Every structure is written in C-alpha cells, then in structure tokens.
Amino acid sequence: MTRPEPDRIAAARLASGSSALVALLLACAASPACGDDSAAPSDAATPLDAAEADLGTAGDADSDTTRDASASDARLDATPLDAGPEPPVPATIVRNRSLTWDQPSLLDDPERLGLARLMWLVAGDRHGGPLVDRWFRRFATTAHSERLGPQLLLEQLAQSAGVEPSLWDLDALPFRVTGVHNRIDLRSDAHCGEIRVSLASIDPILQPFHLIFLFRQSPLADDRDATGALHCRATARLWASFSELEEDAFTVAARALLDRALRADTFLVVETLEFLISPWEWRQWFLEPNPDSATVATLPFVLENRPLFQTVDSPRLNRPGPERDDFLAWVSANAAELDARRALVPDRFRAPSARVNQGVPWIPLDLSGVSPEVLGRYPRLRQQIEIVGCPACHATDAEFVQTSAERVVSPFYDKELRARGEHLRAIALGAAPAPPFGPLQAEPRLPP
Numbered sequence: 001m002t003r004p005e006p007d008r009i010a011a012a013r014l015a016s017g018s019s020a021l022v023a024l025l026l027a028c029a030a031s032p033a034c035g036d037d038s039a040a041p042s043d044a045a046t047p048l049d050a051a052e053a054d055l056g057t058a059g060d061a062d063s064d065t066t067r068d069a070s071a072s073d074a075r076l077d078a079t080p081l082d083a084g085p086e087p088p089v090p091a092t093i094v095r096n097r098s099l100t101w102d103q104p105s106l107l108d109d110p111e112r113l114g115l116a117r118l119m120w121l122v123a124g125d126r127h128g129g130p131l132v133d134r135w136f137r138r139f140a141t142t143a144h145s146e147r148l149g150p151q152l153l154l155e156q157l158a159q160s161a162g163v164e165p166s167l168w169d170l171d172a173l174p175f176r177v178t179g180v181h182n183r184i185d186l187r188s189d190a191h192c193g194e195i196r197v198s199l200a201s202i203d204p205i206l207q208p209f210h211l212i213f214l215f216r217q218s219p220l221a222d223d224r225d226a227t228g229a230l231h232c233r234a235t236a237r238l239w240a241s242f243s244e245l246e247e248d249a250f251t252v253a254a255r256a257l258l259d260r261a262l263r264a265d266t267f268l269v270v271e272t273l274e275f276l277i278s279p280w281e282w283r284q285w286f287l288e289p290n291p292d293s294a295t296v297a298t299l300p301f302v303l304e305n306r307p308l309f310q311t312v313d314s315p316r317l318n319r320p321g322p323e324r325d326d327f328l329a330w331v332s333a334n335a336a337e338l339d340a341r342r343a344l345v346p347d348r349f350r351a352p353s354a355r356v357n358q359g360v361p362w363i364p365l366d367l368s369g370v371s372p373e374v375l376g377r378y379p380r381l382r383q384q385i386e387i388v389g390c391p392a393c394h395a396t397d398a399e400f401v402q403t404s405a406e407r408v409v410s411p412f413y414d415k416e417l418r419a420r421g422e423h424l425r426a427i428a429l430g431a432a433p434a435p436p437f438g439p440l441q442a443e444p445r446l447p448p
C-alpha cells in the first residue's frame with residue numbers, strides 16, 4: 001500500500017493565506033526531514049517500543065520519555081520552524097473541526113483511515129492480514145475469557161477471499177470508520193496526548209463490535225518552553241485553528257495532520273468493545289513479540305490482551321481473601337487521591353477484561369471494610385474509583401457505545417466534548433490545569 005501524499009498545491013496556497021500554523025503542518029507533512037515515517041526504522045525495534053507504551057495521561061507515571069526521544073521525533077524537534085507571531089486562539093471551537101471529525105470526506109478514505117491502512121501501521125508498515133487473523137482468533141483463546149464472535153468475521157471473509165490472510169483485502173471486512181478524536185487532553189510531560197480512530201462493524205449480524213486505535217501525538221517544534229518542558233500550545237493552536245478554516249482548506253489540513261500523526265512508531269494500543277455474543281466486553285490490545293516460533297518469521301508481533309488501564313477488577317476484588325484485603329488497604333491509604341481521580345491503579349488490581357450484562361443493574365465495587373471515617377469523608381469514593389474504568393464510563397450516561405456506527409455520540413461524549421473545547425482553548429492559551437483521570441466534564445454522572 002502506498003502512503004498518501006498531502007496536497008502540495010493546496011499547501012502552497014494555504015501558506016500564503018489564513019493560517020501560518022496549518023501551512024507549516026502541511027509543509028512538515030510533505031517533507032521527509034519532518035517526521036516522515038517512510039524514513040523511520042520499520043524494523044523489529046519500532047513495534048517493540050510501542051508495545052512498551054501504556055496509556056499516557058496526565059499524572060500517569062509511564063515511561064513514555066524513551067519513546068519520545070525516538071529518531072523521528074528528535075528530527076521533528078530539530079527542524080527549525082519559524083512560525084512567526086502566535087495566531088490568536090479562536091473564541092469558538094467548532095466540535096467537528098477541532099475535537100472530533102465526522103465528515104465523510106475524511107472518514108471514508110481507505111488510503112488514510114480504513115481498517116487495512118490502520119492494520120498496516122500497527123503491523124509496522126507491513127500487510128496487516130496475518131496480524132488481524134491472529135488477533136481476532138485470540139479473543140477465543142485467552143485464559144480469562146473465551147469469545148468466539150470476532151473470528152466469525154474472519155470465517156465469513158475467508159469464504160470469498162480464501163484462507164490465506166496475507167492475501168486478504170482487509171477493507172473487505174465490514175468495518176466503518178466512525179470518528180477521529182483529538183485527545184490532547186491526555187497530554188503528559190512526554191507527548192501531546194493522543195489522536196484516536198474508531199471503527200464499528202456494520203455487518204448485519206456480527207455487531208456490535210467496536211475498535212479504537214490510539215496513536216500518540218508527537219510534539220511540534222513550538223510545543224516546548226525554553227527549558228524543554230512540554231506545554232503543547234502549538235499543537236493546541238493547530239487543532240483550534242481548524243475551527244476557522246474554509247471547508248476545503250480544512251480538509252487539506254486535516255489530511256496532512258493524519259499523514260503526520262498516524263504512523264507505525266506512534267501507535268500505542270487498540271481497544272475493543274464487543275457484544276457479538278452477550279455480555280458486553282472491553283479489552284486493550286498491545287503489540288508484543290510473537291511467542292510462536294512456527295509463525296514468527298511472517299508475524300513478528302502479535303496483539304495481546306493486557307490488564308485494562310485504570311479498571312479495578314470488581315468481581316475478583318469483591319470476593320473475600322488476601323487480594324481483597326490488599327485492595328482495601330490500598331484504597332484506605334490512597335482515599336484522597338482516588339476520590340480526586342488522581343491515583344494510578346496498580347496492575348495487580350486491574351481486570352484483564354471487563355464485562356457487563358445489558359439490562360442487569362450495575363454491580364458495585366464493595367468497599368465495606370474501609371473505615372467508616374474514610375467512607376464518611378469521601379461519600380462518592382466507590383463511584384470515583386469506578387468511573388475511571390472502562391465499563392462504568394461506557395455504561396453511565398451512555399448506552400455502552402460512545403460513537404455509534406451512524407457516527408452519533410452518546411450523551412456522555414456530548415458533554416465531554418463541551419469540556420474538551422474549553423480545555424483545548426486553555427491549553428492553547430497556556431492556562432490549562434492538569435485534568436484528573438476519567439471524565440473531563442466538571443460534574444459527570446456517576447454509576448448508581
């Protein structure tokens with residue numbers, strides 16, 4: 001598959017026009033010296049580095065620093081970009097320009113965003129067929145959960161396209177891109193947050209099945225202060241500037257941003273939300289070296305299910321025993337931070353996957369055993385722990401799915417987007433507070 005070239009003519013036109021920042025981005029995307037992934041190493045080291053990533057968020061003590069010092073980013077930072085005086089920050093942030101894209105002209109573009117393109121990137125600039133084949137079958141073989149649904153999609157495809165995954169056209173699988181999401185709110189001291197691409201199965205029977213691909217946003221040259229610390233103001237101003245572009249100029253700028261941001265070496269993790277067979281289930285999939293010597297030559301990396309970010313394993317920790325005792329002691333010692341949604345949940349308390357039955361009342365995390373004094377001081381402690389995890393956030397003020405196959409957002413996401421608009425302006429103006437884990441909106445609905 002060839003990598004799409006940004007529209008250089010439009011880039012030149014823009015350069016003389018409204019937004020200097022957008023023009024710089026376009027020039028950057030067109031220049032091999034400016035973060036072009038074709039020059040980035042596509043050998044085994046690249047996916048491995050990505051596999052070591054966790055979800056970086058403000059306050060998350062992950063080790064993104066090493067990845068951000070990767071060759072391509074260093075090159076990007078070293079490129080002198082004379083942005084001139086900073087453009088004013090638009091007073092109005094347009095949702096589907098600066099926060100989440102729903103335009104068919106952008107989303108229905110298999111060269112940039114389809115499943116084949118995304119799997120190509122995840123596979124480290126290789127055909128993604130063998131990777132998707134292994135991944136969808138893996139749903140049925142993990143020790144903690146055996147889900148037979150996803151591989152049915154492969155069997156259906158094999159009937160028309162044959163059984164050899166490396167020959168499949170992955171865009172023949174029934175997935176539709178449902179959105180591109182600007183997650184600059186998840187910035188850390190190592191990167192400028194994430195850009196995410198969500199897809200949904202549109203098979204008449206084999207759905208709901210949702211995927212979301214998370215990529216790190218590499219800093220632009222002007223995203224650092226004099227000491228080298230990241231503030232991400234340039235990235236925020238770039239996204240904000242999209243709100244004021246003419247339609248055509250916006251489309252060109254958005255495509256250039258995708259070409260720059262979605263790369264094999266910026267891929268972090270892919271998340272799934274699946275209800276092919278009841279109940280609903282959430283998982284996270286990271287690149288890991290293929291442990292199978294028989295297939296490693298054709299498939300060096302596989303997608304593997306790891307414990308869910310910030311998701312406390314309620315069913316396990318509700319059961320009496322040493323694990324529960326350990327958990328309650330940790331909650332007691334960290335109650336203030338947990339109540340403020342600022343504590344990182346250690347791996348040992350996380351669930352490898354989370355499941356919720358539709359139509360069944362919410363099964364709460366049981367905090368009895370934490371001292372009455374602590375529970376009295378933090379009356380919403382249980383809900384604050386739950387809402388930073390996958391199932392509570394998707395099942396409170398949302399019907400499990402945040403962006404539907406029809407590209408409609410949930411009530412939760414609608415409110416979240418309002419908060420993200422404010423937050424984007426604040427970053428651009430250099431006045432954004434570090435957000436907590438979980439929802440950005442001030443008073444989110446909490447689980448019952």
Ligand code: HEC
Nearest residue numbers: 210212271272273282283388389390393401402403438439
């Ligand atoms: C704070 C609330 C929140 C939490 C916690 C959360 N999500 Fe989401 N999720 C969202 C929102 C909002 C979107 C829309 C895209 C975005 O904003 O990044 C989304 C999108 C998704 C999608 C695409 C389908 C859809 O519903 O739109 C998947 C799949 C997904 N999340 C999986 C997960 C998994 C797995 C976890 C746990 C590791 C998780 N989510 C945790 C709010 C949340």
